[in-house]
Amino acid sequence: xxxxxxxxxxxxxxxxxxxxxxxxxxxxxxxxxxxxxxxxxxxxxxxxxxxxxxxxxxxxxxxxxxxxxxxxxxxxxxxxxxxxxxxxxxxxxxxxxxxxxxxxxxxxxxxxxxxxxxxxxxxxxxxxxxxxxxxxxxxxxxxxxxxxxxxxxxxxxxxxxxxxxxxxxxxxxxxxxxxxxxxxxxxxxxxxxxxxxxxxxxxxxxxxxxxxxxxxxxxxxxxxxxxxxxxxx
Amino acid sequence: xxxxxxxxxxxxxxxxxxxxxxxxxxxxxxxxxxxxxxxxxxxxxxxxxxxxxxxxxxxxxxxxxxxxxxxxxxxxxxxxxxxxxxxxxxxxxxxxxxxxxxxxxxxxxxxxxxxxxxxxxxxxxxxxxxxxxxxxxxxxxxxxxxxxxxxxxxxxxxxxxxxxxxxxxxxxxxxxxxxxxxxxxxxxxxxxxxxxxxxxxxxxxxxxxxxxxxxxxxxxxxxxxxxxxxxxxxxxxxxxxxxxxxxxxxxxxxxxxxxxxxxxxxxxxxxxxxxxxxxxxxxxxxxxxxxxxxxxxxxxxxxxxxxxxxxxxxxxxxxxxxxxxxxxxxxxxxxxxxxxxxxxxxxxxxxxxxxxxxxxxxxxxxxxxxxxxxxxxxxxxxxxxxxxxxxxxxxxxxxxxxxxxxxxxxxxxxxxxxxxxxxxxxxxxxxxxxxxxxxxxxxxxxxxxxxxxxxxxxxxxxxxxxxxxxxxxxxxxxxxxxxxxxxxxxxxxxxxxxxxxxxxxxxxxxxxxxxxxxxxxxxxxxxxxxxxxxxxxxxxxxxxxxxxxxxxxxxxxxxxxxxxxxxxxxxxxxxxxxxxxx
Numbered sequence: 001x002x003x004x005x006x007x008x009x010x011x012x013x014x015x016x017x018x019x020x021x022x023x024x025x026x027x028x029x030x031x032x033x034x035x036x037x038x039x040x041x042x043x044x045x046x047x048x049x050x051x052x053x054x055x056x057x058x059x060x061x062x063x064x065x066x067x068x069x070x071x072x073x074x075x076x077x078x079x080x081x082x083x084x085x086x087x088x089x090x091x092x093x094x095x096x097x098x099x100x101x102x103x104x105x106x107x108x109x110x111x112x113x114x115x116x117x118x119x120x121x122x123x124x125x126x127x128x129x130x131x132x133x134x135x136x137x138x139x140x141x142x143x144x145x146x147x148x149x150x151x152x153x154x155x156x157x158x159x160x161x162x163x164x165x166x167x168x169x170x171x172x173x174x175x176x177x178x179x180x181x182x183x184x185x186x187x188x189x190x191x192x193x194x195x196x197x198x199x200x201x202x203x204x205x206x207x208x209x210x211x212x213x214x215x216x217x218x219x220x221x222x223x224x225x226x227x228x229x230x231x232x233x
Numbered sequence: 234x235x236x237x238x239x240x241x242x243x244x245x246x247x248x249x250x251x252x253x254x255x256x257x258x259x260x261x262x263x264x265x266x267x268x269x270x271x272x273x274x275x276x277x278x279x280x281x282x283x284x285x286x287x288x289x290x291x292x293x294x295x296x297x298x299x300x301x302x303x304x305x306x307x308x309x310x311x312x313x314x315x316x317x318x319x320x321x322x323x324x325x326x327x328x329x330x331x332x333x334x335x336x337x338x339x340x341x342x343x344x345x346x347x348x349x350x351x352x353x354x355x356x357x358x359x360x361x362x363x364x365x366x367x368x369x370x371x372x373x374x375x376x377x378x379x380x381x382x383x384x385x386x387x388x389x390x391x392x393x394x395x396x397x398x399x400x401x402x403x404x405x406x407x408x409x410x411x412x413x414x415x416x417x418x419x420x421x422x423x424x425x426x427x428x429x430x431x432x433x434x435x436x437x438x439x440x441x442x443x444x445x446x447x448x449x450x451x452x453x454x455x456x457x458x459x460x461x462x463x464x465x466x467x468x469x470x471x472x473x474x475x476x477x478x479x480x481x482x483x484x485x486x487x488x489x490x491x492x493x494x495x496x497x498x499x500x501x502x503x504x505x506x507x508x509x510x511x512x513x514x515x516x517x518x519x520x521x522x523x524x525x526x527x528x529x530x531x532x533x534x535x536x537x538x539x540x541x542x543x544x545x546x547x548x549x550x551x552x553x554x555x556x557x558x559x560x561x562x563x564x565x566x567x568x569x570x571x572x573x574x575x576x577x578x579x580x581x582x583x584x585x586x587x588x589x590x591x592x593x594x595x596x597x598x599x600x601x602x603x604x605x606x607x608x609x610x611x612x613x614x615x616x617x618x619x620x621x622x623x624x625x626x627x628x629x630x631x632x633x634x635x636x637x638x639x640x641x642x643x644x645x646x647x648x649x650x651x652x653x654x655x656x657x658x659x660x661x662x663x664x665x666x667x668x669x670x671x672x673x674x675x676x677x678x679x680x681x682x683x684x685x686x687x688x689x690x691x692x693x694x695x696x697x698x699x700x701x702x703x704x705x706x707x708x709x710x711x712x713x714x715x716x717x718x719x720x721x722x723x724x725x726x727x728x729x730x731x732x733x734x735x736x737x738x739x740x741x742x743x744x745x746x747x748x749x750x751x752x753x754x755x756x757x758x759x760x761x762x763x764x765x766x767x768x769x770x771x772x773x774x775x776x777x778x779x780x781x782x783x784x785x786x787x788x789x790x791x792x793x794x795x796x797x798x799x800x801x802x803x804x805x806x807x808x809x810x811x812x813x814x815x
Contacts, residue, residue, distance in 0.1 A: 007671035029610040104480040143483035206565035223595030225588030
């Protein structure tokens with residue numbers, strides 16, 4: 001540790017007479033810019049060429065459906081909250097409202113569960129189903145606290161990032177839309193993000209290193225990805 | 234490491250003023266004084282004991298106490314590297330103004346008047362700081378509701394008759410300023426004495442955000458200046474009082490949105506000290522590494538926009554090329570490019586993903602060359618020299634009087650860097666140099682930031698080297714009862730699940746106490762004062778924003794200069810409105 005003095009006449013010498021007369025300062029600068037003329041393009045041609053978001057990217061939320069990869073204690077949670085046992089393709093949400101409790105802006109969520117209207121001898125008598133799950137994403141900060149609080153890995157972040165809408169209503173997503181977003185995401189990138197018990201593995205790649213669009217943004221010289229630690233190499 | 238005043242000096246003050254009460258605690262040491270003695274004691278602290286640097290002033294509301302408001306002054310001694318806090322009760326809702334001692338108190342006192350309604354005797358122009366003239370309430374008082382008073386009817390413009398509004402939409406809104414309000418605000422700030430009052434901003438690309446400048450001009454020269462802030466005021470301090478400590482982390486991102494990770498680390502460090510949590514070694518190095526990457530990111534944005542303001546468009550494109558790479562790294566590690574909310578109380582949210590260190594090493598390799606590229610274009614360019622050299626000279630006296638921190642203070646030759654004088658995280662385990670300016674002009678601040686980027690790359694390299702050997706170490710101290718367990722722990726044990734549930738719903742039950750701790754933001758000292766009453770939410774959270782105090786000197790430096798210099802000067806002070814307005 002130490003102190004380093006900087007300033008004109010310290011680590012930068014003022015312009016010399018030759019530099020002043022022959023405009024050497026401009027020449028040197030122009031040399032750099034001219035060198036860039038012959039470099040490859042680094043801008044990604046956005047609507048025609050897309051960079052795939054990193055696996056940890058937190059985009060628009062989704063509500064996962066039951067697909068056989070639930071956590072081990074999923075049934076116990078369903079029983080505890082008196083929810084009708086969901087079948088394949090139905091939502092995993094058990095209306096516990098943990099996401100709302102963890103959220104810094106709880107007004108985002110409207111979560112309601114209704115009792116099933118069935119006769120007394122029916123096996124589902126007294127059980128509830130999720131009737132409403134609305135999220136107002138115009139208020140969302142995408143901090144990810146809700147997804148960490150979810151006990152059944154139902155609410156997740158997907159890699160969808162285009163949220164533009166002409167009206168405020170367009171940012172209010174109901175449970176059908178959220179389910180569709182999640183299904184689509186899991187079909188595309190589910191394997192990369194979750195293992196067979198819906199756990200989120202710690203060891204993921206920072207991003208897909210075969211992505212050509214991202215390689216372009218990295219000066220056409222993308223880093224090679226290997227394990228982080230010395231003893232793994 | 235604590236910076237509070239020593240016992241010996243406290244005794245010296247007690248001998249001189251026997252009526253004061255001294256409260257010495259590990260995290261916060263203060264002197265409780267009477268209002269009538271306040272100025273005398275502050276002058277004694279400043280002149281005799283050398284506590285000459287003004288750090289912060291703020292108020293706390295105790296509705297059941299009489300008198301209701303308490304003012305807190307935090308001072309710093311640059312020679313001894315110690316802090317002292319002075320508390321005083323505002324009898325009759327008023328306090329004596331300390332502008333005669335420190336000019337930096339001017340805005341802080343205006344903010345206290347705006348937020349709490351405490352009057353200041355002897356203040357030169359006690360008007361509102363963030364809100365407009367004519368606003369009825371003082372929002373940080375405890376009896377003001379979080380949502381405000383929703384009394385203005387503002388129906389949706391695109392709602393057709395008979396249509397049901399989406400979600401929980403309400404047509405009633407809190408009060409918003411009208412054109413008359415804004416006109417009144419502008420008139421009250423500054424009197425027209427010369428030829429014309431020029432409005433610069435609030436929406437002007439040169440102001441880097443929504444700041445509204447008023448220039449009283451005589452020809453081309455500015456004779457008087459004032460700044461209207463508050464267009465981005467969101468009441469972050471009020472929000473904090475109604476959230477748990479973990480839930481507030483995303484809000485700290487949104488204050489200084491260009492260096493979100495630095496703000497998170499500063500906040501989380503203060504909470505951790507208060508809770509007595511020691512984060513694991515690996516988390517400390519990850520935090521330091523991410524902070525320094527964010528600092529490079531922030532300085533690159535500054536370089537690009539600053540050069541753009543002064544006419545060098547090329548640099549803007551080159552700087553954003555490198556910035557994009559850091560954004561990619563932060564996105565890959567934390568999840569979001571800008572407002573990452575990656576730091577958690579007790580560690581970090583997730584371990585480094587595979588390949589993260591490779592990517593960072595790759596970035597560091599060619600970044601030094603890129604800095605050289607920027608410097609060949611700018612440093613000796615005659616236009617750059619003409620626009621920067623000897624513009625906006627800051628003296629050492631200004632630094633202490635206005636409470637300037639960060640690069641702005643260092644350009645005047647004051648070695649004030651929180652990373653050095655109070656190292657948190659792994660800053661005491663890495664080696665770096667502190668660049669100091671000699672003149673204090675815009676050119677020095679440019680050179681300083683370029684040098685800081687080099688030092689940051691150096692720190693990042695050292696952190697990567699250390700992290701490569703920390704494979705199996707924990708990244709969050711989740712065995713502590715106040716720290717949220719990791720996802721795997723929640724899935725595998727019922728105790729962790731109960732703990733997770735309790736912490737999320739009721740918050741961290743922080744023991745009663747106070748703390749002031751700061752971090753070195755790219756914009757200056759970002760300090761967090763937290764007053765806890767033993768509940769899951771802070772009783773009062775004060776954010777000492779570096780940009781807020783740094784911006785204040787603009788009004789002094791610009792006098793006698795032209796509008797063209799205003800662009801250069803504002804760029805070199807580098808305020809971020811999210812942080813000045815909070």
